[in-house]
Amino acid sequence: MHDVVIAGAGPVGCFLACELRLAGLSVLVLEQADNPSSPLKRLPFGLRGLSAPTLEAFYRRGLLSEIEAPQRAKDSSGNSAPNAAHWMQQARRPGGHFAGIQFFHDNIDTSTWQYRLPTPAGTSTAVEMEYLESVLAARAIALGAETRRGLGVDGFDQSEESVTVRAGDEVFRGRWLVGCDGGRSTVRKVGGFEFVGTDPEFTGYSVQVEMADPDQLKAGRQYTPTGMYTYQKPGTIAMVDFDGGAFHRTELITLEHVQAVLRSVSNTDVTVTALQLATTWTDRAYHATTYRKGRVLLAGDAAHIHSPLGGQGLNLGLGDAMNLAWKLAATLRGDAPAGLLDSYTNERHPVGVQVLDWSRAQVALMRPSRSSRALEAIIRDLIDTRDGATYFAERVWGTALRYDLGGSHPLVGRSAPDFELIDGTKLGPLLLNGGGVLLDFDSRPSLRALANRWSDRIAYVGSDVKERLGLSAVLVRPDGFVAWVGEASPDHDEAALAASRWFGEPASRESA
Template structure:
């Protein structure tokens, strides 16, 4: 089929933009269609996980994240000064450097983390990045998409699609007037959010659990805020959050889902909810941005149906507690991008796409369970509060904090890949080399990497038939070659690892992930 693009990405949020950038890096032609005409300024996630920071780090974007984080820290400090200056109730919130995340609003203290845990050590400088708002992620990815020459069509709505021989025809229309056109492509990926049009039209099963709560999050102007305690606060009527930036509030009430999820959030509704939960006579005088959320938790049974795939909230929805949604979606994009590009460009068979659901679905299922557990602990009933106290005491230990922080940050996640080495299926350690570079520096171009740490000609010979598909690098670490060799996929996952002189399984791993080589070396 003659196509206009290799891939149409529906949705121009962070997940859609990240996927488009990865596809373009892999050589695929891609267009992004997005209903919005400007960036979404609705307050959303304010934190990214270590795997998300690693993804940006491996594409050379860590300095930009560090700049954003510095501004976020400065805003936090301004909030602390405001609280101290107005005599806010309770102690001021702990500084970001001492914050390791939270579980159901139970704060995790960074000084209780086990510094020797290898899952934290191996991430390199990415582990120091976390306080990055979702709006800034979208801005950075918009700039990157522009640099890569990706066409992003704002104000354009996907209205339908159908498969044809060898491809798919996608109907789009300007969101303003409804006039339309057809884009011909080989693949369509829905990154169009929790109410995904792509998912609904393609008929993906979307099982899960119904909502029990109504939550609001907003940036507001208000009077009487000195009566609010900073941070996460549990009350007999629900939970509320004040900070970590001036004017930010969040409320959670356990009275069932909202009657109309789509209705605009008003100052009166925010004020009433905040008063009910906090007991403080706060008056909201202005709303800069506001959103309403629930805890419905659903996941597509499969992330692929023929030539249609899903990523991000289109594939899974859940409550926002812990900021897992953005991070889960970026992980989807990193996993799918290089695989779909390889299939599009003929570097790998279409069967490679089966590994996308196989690898990402279990991670998504875990996130849904993780958020459900948090909602259970937040409930105001005596039984839930008794359990909450037990969990809070566990979180005050080194083992407990380290456990929760590893889960929240995502550093303990791994894919079930063939191979017995403990690194296989995990994010590659950010090895430091004797020449001053690090492993992440070798992944900027989005290619797979065979890293030879023992100057083993036999090891390197396995990859000679892969040309540009696999970059081969011989390097040395100051602390010695352990392991002696690593095969790292474009998404930074270790596909094979072994000790010195042990090339068993490398040929199979190369073939599995990057197709057959042109020649075979024994």
């Protein structure tokens, strides 16, 4: 029997496997696809923007350098990658977009983010989906996760002690099952999870084509009276047809159909001579009402689906994995405090709600109507202001993310600043092993004694730091989020309560 069976070997499933193996759990990953490679993932629209919480998670687990290697290679060459999206090849450096309306780095006021310190993680970067999957899959295997391809989960039964999983002709048992098996998740359906939301307004297309007259299309993103398209030479096109999602997964995608939709959306008579790659998608936005039922949990697209506009779905799923893994590990070890695993839904579900609404808002701006074009003009004016660009950056980059942990200090519930110790060590690498950290800037014997009561789960680090941010101590959870802060005179009782809340009963009962 495995501790955890994971359905799905995409980025979310593989990252979850890495985190669970870091905690010493036995992990089996079941994946329906025989081969993870796909030409569609290498399209320019296969590039995904990684946000600050995702980059910080990779940094804290020693994955950042490898994931950013292709981008660093491109930067050192001084040339844009040949498959870089059009918005990445501009003279003025864009920070991202909202429904195609860009905000720029030179307009963002980062001084308002008082609890962010310089970090190698940065705030955003683009990565090729297939490359990211390969890095995470290789790390999971190196850490000892077992992966079986060509075996998708067909069904399961759960008891109070375990889950019996059926995949093909084989049967597996795990103490827990996590569905990371995408938007059409079998785990979600068999598990009877309620899935609610809004139906699609359009069918989206991502295609690679050859055209007889490509100059008829304008480069970049273009809104038209009949839809929207984004064109990058020589023949990469994304377009949306407001048909209520009627075409998605209902018929074969033919050259003739793509040409007809492209002509309709672009209002040109462009001729498609060859269809090389094509896929469809929609803006359907649905959300599981809970991420846990008994011994079955959901993460990533299995828990929430929405349009790929803005590329936030990947970050949302990776955030699920980072939040869930240490809580599930503590539950399996038997040292989890009451309600710890339920806090996974409590913390991540509201984040999902925000992202789905962010996606819906972009769809509203894209509708082929005069009211949407009028709204677009207003958003363009707002996003070009310093306050506007800063707001959109906070949302797109994830720097505004804060879990409601009940603390009064504004840093509690936020990603921990990357404090630099006097010897040059940074906080990020101190989280490499997946445990908690109590960072005490004044090296108090009383806080050391408190941390020692949880010495198997919390590492005590007594050292001053180069920038205190008005604090004297910080308790950081395994996922890198702040559980407690001490100011001039730390409240030891509050620190002990926070430690008990997130790390369970102490191994030692000695008084702090």
